[in-house]
Amino acid sequence: MTDTRTGFFIDGHFVDHASTGATAELISPATEEVVFEVPVAGAPELDAAIDAARRAFDDGPWPRMSVKERGEVLLAACDLIEGELETAAHVQADEMGAPVSLGRMSGRSAVDMVRELCANVAGYSEVESRSGAWDYEIRSEPYGVVAAISPWNGPFAATIMKGAVALLAGCTVVDKPPVESPVSSLLFAEALSAAGLPAGAFNLVAGGGELGERLVSSSGIDLVSFTGGTAVGKQVGRICGEQLKRVVLELGGKSAGVVLPDGDVATAVRAVAAGVFYNSGQVCSSLTRLLVPRDLADAAVAGLAEIAGRLRLGDPHEETTQLGPLATSRHRDRVERYVALGVEEGAQLVCGGNRPADLPRGWFLEPTVFTGVSNSMRLAQEEIFGPVASVITYTDEAEAAAVANDSPYGLNAAVFSADEGRALDFARRLRTGAVTINDFAQNFSAPRWHIKDSGIGVRTGREGYETHRLAKLYNLRPSARAARNAEIVT
Structure with missing residues (x-):
């Protein structure tokens, strides 16, 4: 160039x-x-x-x-x-x-x-x-x-x-x-x-x-x-x-994607992956917290891990590349510290978190999935700005709303339900500037207000x-x- x-x-x-x-x-x-x-x-x-x-x-x-x-x-x-x-x-x-x-x-x-x-x-x-x-x-x-x-x-x-x-x-x-x-x-x-x-x-x-x-x-x-x-x-x-x-x-953001009990886990997993792994996670509106009922957690974790495992990392000039490197060496170091912190806090590292062995040069980091995450962990509270997803479980919708709102940020969210009316009712409980129903979206043609941090x-x-x-x-x-x-x- x-x-x-x-x-x-x-x-x-x-x-x-x-x-x-x-x-x-x-x-x-x-x-x-x-x-x-x-x-x-x-x-x-x-x-x-x-x-x-x-x-x-x-x-x-x-x-x-x-x-x-x-x-x-x-x-x-x-x-x-x-x-x-x-x-x-x-x-x-x-x-x-x-x-x-x-x-x-x-x-x-x-x-x-x-x-x-x-x-x-x-x-x-x-x-x-x-x-x-x-x-x-x-x-x-x-x-x-x-x-x-x-x-x-x-x-x-x-x-x-x-x-x-x-x-x-x-x-x-x-x-x-x-x-x-x-x-x-x-x-x-x-x-x-x-x-x-x-x-x-x-x-x-x-x-x-x-x-x-x-x-x-x-x-x-x-x-x-x-x-x-x-x-x-x-x-x-x-x-x-x-x-x-x-x-x-x-x-910044620490947005939640909330799967209601009747929500489609596969749809939610695809939407969250599209947000949290897009641009190697360097997107403020990413859905970095996936909230699911306990009985759907295994399916959600397996789905995210499967997508993370097949994403193609490599030369950003190649058409087949889906994830490039992080923008700076300093920023990759920061994201790696959060991965290590998540393990220290007791979260379970399901996949990723390492520098890919076949890419020895460049500031690459594998897409990463954690489960067993408590919303009180720094992993769930602080913006990582990298390809790191956290799966958090809840018992009922009241707890799901409380966990989603328990964040210093209020930028974005998503709600997944087979009933759009039910999803909209739940979305009204969320303290955030934008909510997408059954997907992840960055709609720049529409107004999006920003609240909290x-x-x-x-x-x-x-x-x-x-x-x-x-x-x-x-x-x-x-x-x-x-x-x-x-x-x-x-």
């Missing part, structure tokens, strides 16, 4: 170096070899990007265009991105180890989401007239300059989705992709530039945590959209709280679009009643 850009995009121009001269070598998670050398932005690059976005919002054409006009630019960019999905998939295989089939699919999902959102808001009314003491209007306007901070586990799709929602709403954007995997995100900047996006409306600078803190703290930023770990998310939230700055946080606000769907808009009150004239009151006073 030597022809891929590795720099920044600031005020409509690509920049191939940092003013400080700082660079970072990106190591392939599959081969442990250097695949990219990328510049690392410093304060001069970030400040230039913020200034460009500020000018573009305050004085530029983008916020003053109609939603239809903005949508046309984004749809043109989607057409261009489609032609680069293959490149993006292979870049992500290099920068964070995702299999090309997964990278291709996630890119396609992001493009589809943007197109659907453009269609959904095409007839959007920006003015609502009302009467009360005054005749007045509520006008919806672009909110301002958005800091979009994307995670290392899905940088390309996250950059597209965050950037497109903010841009469609009329905001301007400073995007900070992760320093671990910044290269694929530049493909979105290229598409926007070629589609005719005005200079400064979208800017992209890659860097580490200090750069992110400077971005979030900047007085030039009006709204922060952060996706990442809970600990860093809380720091972002504190900064935004001190500045009374609007913030959307999409953080999983975050704040919503960034997807029509409601996510509204997050990036300002509802402003325009008082026009006193009503007849207000006029009569005024006469009495005078």
Whole structure:
């Protein structure tokens, strides 16, 4: 991928170096070899990007265009991105180890989401007239300059989705992709530039945590959209709280898939496996806890172990690969510590948990299944962010709901039952932002709210679009009643 850009995009121009001269070598998670050398932005690059976005919002054409006009630019960019999905998939295989089939699919999902959102808001009314003491209007306007901070586990799709929602709403954007995997995100900047996006409306600078803190703290930023770990998310939230700055946080998860007594275990096992092993478990909404009645536990454990045993690990550039490596050596070490901790806590390791013998290079880890897990164990309470599934048993539905809710997180869940009505009734008892019935889903076209340690606000769907808009009150004239009151006073 030597022809891929590795720099920044600031005020409509690509920049191939940092003013400080700082660079970072990106190591392939599959081969442990250097695949990219990328510049690392410093304060001069970030400040230039913020200034460009500020000018573009305050004085530029983008916020003053109609939603239809903005949508046309984004749809043109989607057409261009489609032609680069293959490149993006292979870049992500290099920068964070995702299999090309997964990278291709996630890119396609992001493009589809943007197109659907453009269609959904095409007839959007920006003015609502009302009467009360005054005749007045509520006008919806672009909110301002958005800091979009994307995670290392899905940088390309996250950059597209965050950037497109903010841009469609009329905001301007400073995007900070992760320093671990910044290269694929530049493909979105290229598409926007070629589609005719005005200079400064979208800017992209890659860097580490200090750069992110400077971005979030900047007085030039009006709204922060952060996706990442809970600990860093809380720091972002504190900064935004001190500045009374609007913030959307999409953080960690420890989601439960609950099989009710009449649920189909095979369906549940397939759904949980699709979530917990997808992207080597590096997905915040994964169903990492499978809750089953005691008499169904053996079938659930056997089903998960069977799927784990036949998944193909290997070179992420190969079409037949289903699981790639974990994104960094440091992260694999972390996941391995959780596997060891689970054994120490008394859980039974059914399969996996080891480095595959036939893959001596790369940061691979076998898909892992535990049974005999108590929900009080750290294995069940803390986000592992790896291919590790825990099977937990319960006696009745009241206990199942209590166990599912006994988590610091509230991002996602699934309920499995032969009776959809029964599943929906149970789902209403769950304290989580999203629930899927009889499957695992990541529905980015719909709004998903985040509660507890999983975050704040919503960034997807029509409601996510509204997050990036300002509802402003325009008082026009006193009503007849207000006029009569005024006469009495005078």
